[in-house]
Amino acid sequence: MSVLSVRDLGIEYQTTGGGVPAVRGVDLEVDRGEVLGLAGESGCGKSTIAGAILRLLPVKTRITGRIELDGNDILELTPGKLRAVRWTAGSIVFQGAMHAMNPVQRIGEQIMEPILVHGQSGEREARIRAGTLLEQVGLPTRRLDDYPHELSGGQKQRIMIAMALACSPSLIVADEPTTALDVMVQAQVLQLLRTLQHDLGLALLFITHDLSVLVEVADRLAIMYAGKIVEQGGAEAVFHSPAHPYTKALAAAFPAIGDMRFRGRPSGLGGDPPDPQQIPSGCPFHPRCAEVTPACSSVTPELWTAGPARLAACVHVSGAPALEGVSR
C-alpha cells in the first residue's frame, strides 16, 4: 500500500518577479517499507516537493494536483488537521536542520516537544520515549541533558532523526540529510537511516543531488530535471544502465574506483540547469544533451517505457513514438 502518493503535482512560487514554476507535473509513489531516492541538480525542485508534502511552502504558493499521505488529502486539509499530520503521518529531516536546533534548550526537551504536542502522553512517558529514541539513533540516554553545542554535527543530525521518529510517522522525508557532514560521519548517518527504515518498516523519501549516495540506500530512483521527473526505475538499474542522457551524465560523475574508463578523465555535464522562469522548449534538457536530435527542441518527451519497470522522458527510449530523424 502506498504511504505517499503524489499526482500531477505542480508548484509555482509567487514572487515580485512573477511566478516561478519550480515543479511541473510530478507523480511519485512510496510504499510502506520502501526507499524512494529523488535526485537531480540543485534548483530542479526537490526541496520544493518535500515542502509541499508537509505544506511547509510560503502560503501564496500555487499548488495543483494531489498529494495523499497516509490516507490524508494533504492539499485539502484544514490548518488544524495539517498540524496533526506533520510529525504523525510524515516528518522531515533536512540539510542543516541541525542549525535549526534551539541552542538554549536541552536535547531531551526538544525531542519531547512533538511527543507532548502530538503523542497524547504525559511528561514522564515522553521523557522515556525520548530516551528510547536516543538509543535508537545510537546515542546514550544521558545525552538528553546536553545542549546542542555539546554535540558534533553528526550527533546533531542523529538528534534530528530521533525527532523525526518521535511520533512514529509512516513517512520520513530526508532532504540532503548528510550533505554537510564529513565522509565518515555521512556513512554512519546513512547506515543509521537505512537500519531504522528497515527495522521500523518506514517509507522513506530520500532527496539528494548525490546520486552515488542513493544507490546505496534507495530501492527505486526518480531523477528530476527542471521540475519534472525524467527517469524512474529500480535503483541499481537506473544507476548502472541509465536510459536518459541526463541520468547518464549524473551517473558518470561517480565513477567506481578501479574503473579505467575514468582514470585521468573526470567527466561531467556542461552548461547549467535552466532557470525555472526560462525553461527551454521541447525537451528541457536539449541545450545540454549529448544525444540531442533535431526533434528535441520541439517535442516534449513524456515518461515513456524504457525497459522493464523503467520510464524515461527521452525520444530515444523504446516506448517513445516514432519521430523523424530520431534513432532509438
Add this chain to the structure above:
Amino acid sequence: MSDPQPEPDVAELGVPVVEVERLEVNFKGRVGFFAGLLGRKGSDAKAVDGVSITLHEGEVLALAGESGCGKTTTARAIMGLLIPDAGTIRYRGEPLARSRRGLRGYRRQVQMVFQDPTAALNPRQTIYEIVAEGLRIHGVPGGPDAKTEDELVARALSRAGLRPPERFYLLYPHELSGGQRQRVVIAGALVVDPSVIVADEPVSNLDASVRGEILALLMKLREEFRISILIVTHDLGLAWTVADRVAVMYLGRVVEVGPAEEVLQRPKHPYTKALLNVVPEAGGTERPILQGEPPDPTRIPKGCRFHPRCPVVASGRAERIGILNRCVGEDLALEELAPGHDVACYLTGLGEEP
C-alpha cells in the same frame, strides 16, 4: 652481488617543485563560547604533526582524509599563509622566505583555489577586476612578448573555459552559476602564470554534475601548461579520476602515500581501507564503517595514532600477530613498502594486509 634492485621509476615523476618536510603547525588552545563560560581551558591542537610530501612537476597529488586531519592547514602552510612551528617547505630547492616581501615571487608561482568560490569572490567586483587583481599585485609581466592587462585577463578567462571572455568582464559573481564562479577563481589563479595550483576541495561546494567539468579543466591545465596540482579532497573517488599519486592523512600525519592505482586499489594502511569503505558503491555489500567522531588533534593518542579506531586492533588481530604492544605504545613513521609507496603501519613489516 646479486641482481641490482630495479630502479624506482623516478623519471616518471618529474623534478620536485614543492617539498614539504616534517611540517608542524600548532594552534593555541581555543575554547568555544559556552565552554569558556564554564571556565574550561582549551589545549593546543597539533593540526599538522610531521607531514612530509613532495609535489613534482606536472603531477596531480591528492591529499585525502577526514575533516580535521590537517589538510587545509598543510595547504595554507604551503601557500605561505601561515608560519609553521617546525619543518621546512622548499620551492624548487629553495626554502621559503619567512617575510612577506621574500614570499612575493613565490606567491605568484603558487596559487590557491578555495572550496567555496562564492566566499572567495568579492561580490562588489566585476569579473574583470577580480581576475586582474593578481596582475595588479604581482605586476603585468614585461618581456619581448609582453601583453596588456586586458589581453592577459581575456586569456586567463578563456583558459578557464569562460568564453568568449569579454562577455564576462562586466558581470558580477552573483550573475554566474557555481561552476562558472569556480572557473573565475581558477582564471584569477591562471592570470599570473603559476607553476603550482593548490586546490582545497575545489568541487565540494558544487553540484555533482558540474564537478567533472572543473576537474577536467584542472587536468587540462596540467597537460597544457605542466602546472603541478595539489588537490585536497575527502573524496577518494575524485582522487581516482584525477590524481597521479595519493597521500592519505590521519590526525596531522600522512599515513600512506603512493601511486593512485596502488593506494586506491590495494590500500596497505587500515585507515586508507576504512576511507575506501565509505566511497558509495552500487550494490554496496555491507562494508564495515569506522565508528566514532573525526579524531581530536588536541588529544593525539600514543603509539600509532590510529589505534583507538583501528579495526585490526579492535578485532583482536593485532594481538594475535603480535603487534598490539607497538600499536598502542610506539609511534611510527612512514616506511617504504615498494618504490614510491610508503605506509606507516606495523602490519607491513610482517607482510600482512590491512
